[in-house]
Amino acid sequence: MSTENDSLGGFLRHRRERLSPQEAGLSPGGRRRTPGLRREEVASLAAISSDYYGRLEQGRLTNASSATLASLARALRLSLDERDYLFRLAGQEPPSRHSAYAHIDPAMLFLLDALSETPAQITDDLLTVVAQNQAATALLGPWTGLPDFDSNVTWRWFADPSSRALNVPEEHAAIGRAYAADLRSGLARRPAREKYGTELAKDLLERSAEFRNLWEDHEVEPLTSSAKRIQHPEAGVLDLQCDVVLSPATGHRLIVFRPRPGSGAGAKLSFLSVLGEQNFD
CATH class of the missing domain: 3.30.450.180 (Beta-Lactamase)
Incomplete structure (x- = not known):
């Protein structure tokens, strides 16, 4: 298990835990035992499976696509700098402004x-x-x-x-x-x-x-x-x-x-x- 992908999982987990349901456009629902979003909520927002997202957080995946990384950046409401950092943690160059995976305001x-x-x-x-x-x-x-x-x-x-x-x-x-x-x-x-x-x-x-x-x-x-x-x-x-x-x-x-x-x-x-x-x- 590579240090690079451990860092990717840690970054995803940290951003997930600091994002409230309201900030992600979700209903807060009932009482939550831990702060932030649940893994399955991030997965749903990014249109990926909960299992796939869980393996990313755990550092067990090393080949996340550009489309998946861009979807996660949007789901987690990352800034432009944070999005670029996410791509680099995954071993990829951040997309250009004119890419289909470009940063959204x-x-x-x-x-x-x-x-x-x-x-x-x-x-x-x-x-x-x-x-x-x-x-x-x-x-x-x-x-x-x-x-x-x-x-x-x-x-x-x-x-x-x-x-x-x-x-x-x-x-x-x-x-x-x-x-x-x-x-x-x-x-x-x-x-x-x-x-x-x-x-x-x-x-x-x-x-x-x-x-x-x-x-x-x-x-x-x-x-x-x-x-x-x-x-x-x-x-x-x-x-x-x-x-x-x-x-x-x-x-x-x-x-x-x-x-x-x-x-x-x-x-x-x-x-x-x-x-x-x-x-x-």
Whole structure:
């Protein structure tokens, strides 16, 4: 058992014990015998098994992936320096700002947790989903931690037409145009020939004639607040306002799906919230 991985386990345990359930967006529940979060709570927040997390804390694992380390950094609400330290303890170089595992502004994670009954998710500057609250998962399905480009909203829109099923057909054209313009805007802010963004755009140009046509228009515009109608198989049609909040510190975006006044969508979101809690139990 290596000293390096003993240190990794000790660091994880220390940060787990100092983080309160409220700070992690969880209900405090009943009386706790020890301070901080339980191991299974950290595992759930990081979308890994309790057994896997336990072996990490005990120093019995030596090959945690970058995706797992990034998920743990978010679950434990680590600062940027703490996240970099976690990666180095695991023998890995910390990810760059433009990586799918880049640091998320803790203030944005706090807002995500606070919006417990309002669907919200955090994306990077290219619209790759890096965190969701439970309400967003109930409304939109799981989007985080998927392989290749599957967590990218723009890629899924053009590469997998079934991903459009939740959007009413009359909005498809406008949504596709907005996603293409947003991708060009995001790429313009990244270093030239940055790998992830370059490969994402190249893949879409090869795979989708619709995307190629929109790309040729050279429209450049980041996403802004817009009205959307979501047709959910269990809740019906929801009239929502999709708001975008930018983090100047990291470039991540908090995307909030709030009910439009007088639409009745609030009651439907409450229904989905209850349904989601049942599915997560």
